[in-house]
Amino acid sequence: MIVFDLKCSNNHVFEAWFKNSQAFNEQREQGLLSCPVCGDCHIEKALSPIKVKRASSQTGDGIISQEAVAQMVRTFYKKVVESSEDVGTRFAAEALKMHYGVVEPRSIRGVATDEEEKMLKDEGVEFFRIPVPTKKEDKAN
Numbered sequence: 207m208i209v210f211d212l213k214c215s216n217n218h219v220f221e222a223w224f225k226n227s228q229a230f231n232e233q234r235e236q237g238l239l240s241c242p243v244c245g246d247c248h249i250e251k252a253l254s255p256i257k258v259k260r261a262s263s264q265t266g267d268g269i270i271s272q273e274a275v276a277q278m279v280r281t282f283y284k285k286v287v288e289s290s291e292d293v294g295t296r297f298a299a300e301a302l303k304m305h306y307g308v309v310e311p312r313s314i315r316g317v318a319t320d321e322e323e324k325m326l327k328d329e330g331v332e333f334f335r336i337p338v339p340t341k342k343e344d345k346a347n
């Protein structure tokens with residue numbers, strides 16, 4: 207794609223996209239080009255430089271691929287794992303001890319049963335449940 211800065215006889219400058227330079231000439235000769243401001247059909251190329259954009263530069267804003275999301279989750283999980291202590295099935299007990307000041311607060315992770323989770327919530331302990339990647343594939347080796 208190629209973009210031209212065009213100008214009508216009333217000096218209105220506007221941008222228009224064309225497949226190539228020839229397409230511009232054809233549309234101009236057929237009178238298909240008109241000024242978006244005044245509708246004038248006497249269109250000339252303005253003197254400003256021609257900008258050519260490659261298709262690869264036309265990615266939209268604010269969109270990320272599914273793989274990027276997966277990567278984010280992996281990175282997040284890795285960080286959590288690296289910065290927390292694995293207390294395994296003692297999670298509920300350790301969380302309660304911290305909650306009541308028996309031990310110093312620290313980052314822990316582990317597993318809890320539904321009953322334990324309910325108990326922690328009843329006690330007012332704040333925690334997050336995150337999906338833990340299974341290690342079934344590792345064990346298969």
Ligand SMILES: [Zn+2]
Pocket residue numbers: 214215216217218241242243244245246
């Ligand atoms: Zn015009």
